[in-house]
Amino acid sequence: MSTEPVNEKLIAVQVNGESQEAVVESRRLLVHFIRDDCLLTGTHVGCDTGNCGACTVLVDGKAVKSCMMLAIQAEGTAIETVESLGGSDGELEALQQAFSDKHALQCGYCTPGMLMSAKHLLERNPNPTEAEVRKAIQGNICRCTGYVNIVDAILEAAEGSGS
Numbered sequence: 001m002s003t004e005p006v007n008e009k010l011i012a013v014q015v016n017g018e019s020q021e022a023v024v025e026s027r028r029l030l031v032h033f034i035r036d037d038c039l040l041t042g043t044h045v046g047c048d049t050g051n052c053g054a055c056t057v058l059v060d061g062k063a064v065k066s067c068m069m070l071a072i073q074a075e076g077t078a079i080e081t082v083e084s085l086g087g088s089d090g091e092l093e094a095l096q097q098a099f100s101d102k103h104a105l106q107c108g109y110c111t112p113g114m115l116m117s118a119k120h121l122l123e124r125n126p127n128p129t130e131a132e133v134r135k136a137i138q139g140n141i142c143r144c145t146g147y148v149n150i151v152d153a154i155l156e157a158a159e160g161s162g163s
């Protein structure tokens, strides 16, 4: 029985400011490249079907569900994952601190995706309304919190930015 040759490609990307290169199967999802090749396991896989948003990262500044993108499609891009947040000394940045202060997480499974969607929003709109916050995280599902504290945290982070 013959087997199909594996179609592999070399990709080079920036992940959290560091160059990463890997030979990946053409069908490999970006989320698996991030978790298994880059060993950045803060990006979660909740569904693998584009529904939950736990895998959200920024690709060239745009919020992307990384289970909906092939790794080879990210060639040449700059990717930011949840590990890019905060200082190198472990200090939390305003958004993370607000999630902590407002009890915006329980199990934490959705949190990396929520944080990256919120970061994407606040970079484009530093002073969002509650409706704009809710719209920004509409692709991120949380089974624990009921969203109220998450929305409050994002609004608090926006206020704290002084914008």
Ligand code: FES
Pocket: 044, 045, 046, 047, 048, 049, 050, 051, 052, 053, 054, 055, 056, 065, 066, 067, 068
């Ligand atoms: S794991 Fe990507 S949207 Fe759920």
Ligand code: FES
Pocket: 104, 105, 106, 107, 108, 109, 110, 111, 141, 142, 143, 144, 145
């Ligand atoms: S805190 Fe548990 S899924 Fe959001």
